[in-house]
Amino acid sequence: MAIDRTIYREISVTPHLCAVAMALVACIAAASWGGVYVEHHGHSVTGMTNQVVWGLPHVFAVFLIVAASGALNVASMSSVFDKMAYKPLSRLSGVLAISLLVGGLAVLVLDLGRPDRLIVQMTHFNFMSIFTWNILLYTGFLAVVAIYLWVQMDRNVHPKWTKPAGVLAFVWRLALTTGTGSIFGWLVARPGYDAAIMAPLFIAMSLALGLAVYILVLQVLCLLGNCQLGQKLVARMTRLLALFVAIVLYFTAVQHLTNLYAAEHAGFEAFILRDGGIYTTLFWGVQVALGGLVPIALVWVRKTPVTAGLSAGVSLLVILGGMAQIYVIIIGGQAYSMELFPGFEVESSFFDGMIASYKPSLPEISLGLGGVALSLLIVGVGARVLRILPTNLSDQNLAAKG
Amino acid sequence: MTFRAGKDPVSPSKSSRRDFLRSGAALASMTLAPGVTLMAFGGSEAQGAVDAGKRWGLLIDASKCPSDCSACVTACKDENGWTGHGDPERDVQWIRKVTLKDKSTGRKTSLPVMCQHCESPPCVDVCPTGASFKRADGIVLVDKHICIGCRYCMVACPFSARSFVHEPVTNQKPHAPRGIGTVESCTLCVHRVDAGGIPACVEACNAQGHGAMVFGDLLDADSEISKRLASFPSQALRPDLDLNPGIRYAEI
Ligand code: SF4
Numbered sequence: 001m002a003i004d005r006t007i008y009r010e011i012s013v014t015p016h017l018c019a020v021a022m023a024l025v026a027c028i029a030a031a032s033w034g035g036v037y038v039e040h041h042g043h044s045v046t047g048m049t050n051q052v053v054w055g056l057p058h059v060f061a062v063f064l065i066v067a068a069s070g071a072l073n074v075a076s077m078s079s080v081f082d083k084m085a086y087k088p089l090s091r092l093s094g095v096l097a098i099s100l101l102v103g104g105l106a107v108l109v110l111d112l113g114r115p116d117r118l119i120v121q122m123t124h125f126n127f128m129s130i131f132t133w134n135i136l137l138y139t140g141f142l143a144v145v146a147i148y149l150w151v152q153m154d155r156n157v158h159p160k161w162t163k164p165a166g167v168l169a170f171v172w173r174l175a176l177t178t179g180t181g182s183i184f185g186w187l188v189a190r191p192g193y194d195a196a197i198m199a200p201l202f203i204a205m206s207l208a209l210g211l212a213v214y215i216l217v218l219q220v221l222c223l224l225g226n227c228q229l230g231q232k233l234v235a236r237m238t239r240l241l242a243l244f245v246a247i248v249l250y251f252t253a254v255q256h257l258t259n260l261y262a263a264e265h266a267g268f269e270a271f272i273l274r275d276g277g278i279y280t281t282l283f284w285g286v287q288v289a290l291g292g293l294v295p296i297a298l299v300w301v302r303k304t305p306v307t308a309g310l311s312a313g314v315s316l317l318v319i320l321g322g323m324a325q326i327y328v329i330i331i332g333g334q335a336y337s338m339e340l341f342p343g344f345e346v347e348s349s350f351f352d353g354m355i356a357s358y359k360p361s362l363p364e365i366s367l368g369l370g371g372v373a374l375s376l377l378i379v380g381v382g383a384r385v386l387r388i389l390p391t392n393l394s395d396q397n398l399a400a401k402g
Numbered sequence: 403m404t405f406r407a408g409k410d411p412v413s414p415s416k417s418s419r420r421d422f423l424r425s426g427a428a429l430a431s432m433t434l435a436p437g438v439t440l441m442a443f444g445g446s447e448a449q450g451a452v453d454a455g456k457r458w459g460l461l462i463d464a465s466k467c468p469s470d471c472s473a474c475v476t477a478c479k480d481e482n483g484w485t486g487h488g489d490p491e492r493d494v495q496w497i498r499k500v501t502l503k504d505k506s507t508g509r510k511t512s513l514p515v516m517c518q519h520c521e522s523p524p525c526v527d528v529c530p531t532g533a534s535f536k537r538a539d540g541i542v543l544v545d546k547h548i549c550i551g552c553r554y555c556m557v558a559c560p561f562s563a564r565s566f567v568h569e570p571v572t573n574q575k576p577h578a579p580r581g582i583g584t585v586e587s588c589t590l591c592v593h594r595v596d597a598g599g600i601p602a603c604v605e606a607c608n609a610q611g612h613g614a615m616v617f618g619d620l621l622d623a624d625s626e627i628s629k630r631l632a633s634f635p636s637q638a639l640r641p642d643l644d645l646n647p648g649i650r651y652a653e654i
Binding site (some may be wrong): 039041042043044048049050051053054112113114115117118120121124125126128129130131132135183186187188189190193334338340341343344345346347348349350351352356357 | 487489490491492493494495498499500501502503504505506515524526527528529530531532533547548549550551552553554556557558559560561562564565566567568569570581582583584585639640643654
């Protein structure tokens, strides 16, 4: 493997960079307030109930965790699949993966009923639980990506180690997303969750969401840190993003078609696809149309070249669609009541047989956004103190690498 | 560090040893105020009384359960100290009355639903810390000291039997410890059962003269519950999941 001649620099501090950092710190402060407020008053001040027990914080957390494994793909592209044009981008990819995961985990922990008992979780493991496996996969991911970064960045480490480290990180990220999908896929009791396709669906989502976040972060960092970013490179990534989005749509179609085929899940499918109100709107309007078909049309069908603005717009749409998809999976899956007595109309004080309602509260929104802000702040600080961004990502400079 | 196996398909005696060895936290108790000790279920006291040779269960006869009666719910509330805060979506409910109407015939029935105390409880499988556990005698409990409030068990439970404590708790009963931010459900009145008694709901139902619930040992062929199960048709809820619950229903 050729030795990388790209020059990496810490981004310079500009007034814009400082302003963005301040805004992120403010978001994190608001999230901390949200976490403390909920812990003090209990979850009664949230929109969560005994029917919808996982709310908006879980949507944000799962989004960030799924995107984390996807963000690493840019690095995998160069060191696992030998696409050299992506090589200069791979350090940022590793740092972004770590920061997204940390942001997601922070949200998850702060939304626990007893976040003060984190140490209990660290000392008591039930290995039957997919949650336990996820905790190990998450911590392992942080370590594996850190090693991968170190191998890439330390001049004393021979470049021949980049590939094995990259392969390890790639395999680990596949396992991690499989684990995240399985949190839902293994819940046999719920018609909205119980499906083996959850794991590959989550992997496809991670490819799309991780790349969308990567494109946006790269654009913003280059803008704030005065680094040249070639248009061809951005266009290439955006076209790849559209391909990933198509794969997500494909798995989504398979997910719902197989469910429709199984008579026992027909009720749930009718709920999501036709009668679910907000969930139906989010599914067709935001997930499928805005987050799926529109980006594909903008990138592939349009004849005009992909500009920086279009690329950012497409990435934002994909992120929006991804949030909607996770919302529909997590909240929609709980809102639809489980059928305890087939063939009967049921009624109880515990909302049996009814569609549960859920309205996210302010602390939940601020907690979720705080997780995003934390991730972005870590990336920014990473780019400021570590040499992860190349000084020149212009097309001419990258052309030589193929 | 404590490692726990969630599912326990092995013999009862093995599982009781495992339960016993389970954790330092199992021995943990917390003095809240003089004379009030918060003893986690699964603590040494509860474990001491477990008889691995038994499997506790309930048979609920829906035909004897009038729709206007909720004596079992009231009794459970009084016994275990869970009360509402006027917020039905967030108030805990260890037991609830469900009214059923047959879609094809219009026939109405009414019955109580609570934790079904499964032989293979999904809540135990998914719990990351092992706080959700099954005793050797089949009673499924939450160890309040190591529940982190992740609510995975609530999502996994096919019967919506668990509730999350959404607000600070007051006036708890020493035998039924509760805590904000943790999950709880029917304990089959484990404190009464360990002392040789029967669950409060069953007692209340009998006191009303309905006798819709029979409590007993499913492993003892001579027990009232086993005899009735052997001679009349009964069913488990969600039989498709093959969880072998300890709670059985007749005449739904
Ligand atoms: S809420 Fe408590 S008992 Fe339920 S799975 Fe989480 S830690 Fe276990």
